[in-house]
Amino acid sequence: MDWKTTFFVPKQLNNSSELEEILLQINESSEAAAAQLVDVITFAKDGTIGLANLQVAPAS
Numbered sequence: 215m216d217w218k219t220t221f222f223v224p225k226q227l228n229n230s231s232e233l234e235e236i237l238l239q240i241n242e243s244s245e246a247a248a249a250q251l252v253d254v255i256t257f258a259k260d261g262t263i264g265l266a267n268l269q270v271a272p273a274s
Contacts, residue, residue: 233266 236254256264 233254240254254266256266258264
């Protein structure tokens with residue numbers, strides 16, 4: 215069974231390196247250990263919401 219985990223990121227991503235940083239944190243988190251599909255939801259101060267569906271490597 216594939217588990218899906220949702221992570222809420224309370225900021226707008228300005229560039230891909232910020233997303234990579236978040237991905238590293240997600241991969242290291244215990245919540246993501248069993249998750250293969252991850253939603254990252256970003257909320258910007260201007261009210262816009264971004265959603266990224268990410269493939270996370272399962273913990274070995």
